[in-house]
Amino acid sequence: IGRDEEIRNTIRILSRKTKNNPVLIGEPGVGKTAIVEGLAQRIVKKDVPESLLDKTIFELDLSALVAGAKYRGEFEERLKAVLKEIKDADGRIILFIDELHMLVGAGKTDGAMDAGNMLKPMLARG
Incomplete structure (x- = not known):
């Protein structure tokens, strides 16, 4: 490679x-x-x-998370579920986010956080 x-x-x-x-x-x-x-x-x-x-690399496919999310908060709930799995893995997951720039504003609706802001606390903690 x-x-x-x-x-x-x-x-x-x-x-x-x-x-x-x-x-x-x-x-x-x-x-x-x-x-x-x-x-x-x-x-x-x-x-x-x-x-x-002991680490495993997972790729976050943002387009798959967004696909078919037509109700307000649906994308947010999907991302929360993914982030919970990562948190529950106690640091054993390395998350690879291709096209990271797409996170800003992804899933943003009135009253909802975008994906970038949802990830921010986890990134700050390492």
């Missing part, structure tokens, strides 16, 4: 006690997803620090 330096940097950030939420930024097609796939391979091969050995 390549991208060894970027994968190592991602592992270093994930291994921190605080501020351990890496964000991969770049033009489409430069290999951001490949970095996450490389990280997943290293976890499977146990080629990561001990603190990452």
Whole structure:
């Protein structure tokens, strides 16, 4: 897959006690997803620090969460359920959100929080 330096940097950030939420930024097609796939391979091969050995990477498919949500609060409830599962996993899940920029305003309706604001407290806690 390549991208060894970027994968190592991602592992270093994930291994921190605080501020351990890496964000991969770049033009489409430069290999951001490949970095996450490389990280997943290293976890499977146990080629990561001990603190990452029990981790599983999940991808949040925002379009699937939004799809078919026609009632107010339906998207919000779906996302809350996903976030609860992550919280219940006690730090064993690494959440990969492709197209992260789409989170801002996603699911926003009158009286509802958008996805970005729902994720903010969890990201702040690491």
